Amino acid sequence: MKTGVSRKRNDSQRGNALVESAAILLPLLGLLFLVVDLSLALFTKATLQQAAEAGVRFAVTTRLATGQSYLTDSIVQVVQQSSLGLLNGANGACKISVNYFNAVTGAASTGTGGDVVQVSVGGYNYTPIGILKSASPIAINASSSDVMESCPLAGCPPITNPSPPVCP
Helix, strand or coil, X not given: CHHHHHHHHHHHHHHHHHHHHHHHHHHHHHHHHHHHHHHHHHHHHHHHHHHHHHXXXXXXXXXXXXXXCCHHHHHHHHHHHHCCCCCCHHXXXXXXXXXXXXXXXXXXXXXXXXXXXXXXXXXXXECCCCCCCCCCCXXXXXXXXXXXXXXXXXXXXXXXXXXXXXXX
C-alpha cells in the first residue's frame, strides 16, 4: 500500500520540476539576450570610434585616397572602409563630418598644414535585437582629432568638394 502512495508523490514532484525549470530558465535567457544586446552596442561604438581614428590618421598626412580629388572626400572614404559596413553608401557618408580648426585660435579653418582636423561620426542609431527590442534606438557618436602635417612641396590638395553629395 505504501508503494502506491509514494508513486503518486513522485508524479506530483515531476510537475514541480518543470515549473521550477521554466521559472529559472526564462530570466536566465532574458539576461543572456541583454548581455548580447549590450555587447553588440559596445562593439558598434568601438567600431565607429576606430573608423573615426583611421580617418584622422589618414587626414594628418594630407594626401588623397585612390580615385578621389578632394581631401575631405578621401577622409570620408577611409572612414567608410574602416567601419565594417556600418557606414556604407550615401546615407553612411552623411553621418561622417570632417572639420578643420586653426591650432592656435580654435577658429574654423581651411585645412592647411598645422590645422587640427576633427573627424566625427554622428547620428548613428543602433537598434537592439533581443530583450531591448521594444526600446528606442541607441544613438552612438564617435569623434577623433589630430594636428595635420605641413603640406608637401607640391602644395596641399583641394580640401572640400564644391559640389558635395546631398544628404537625405
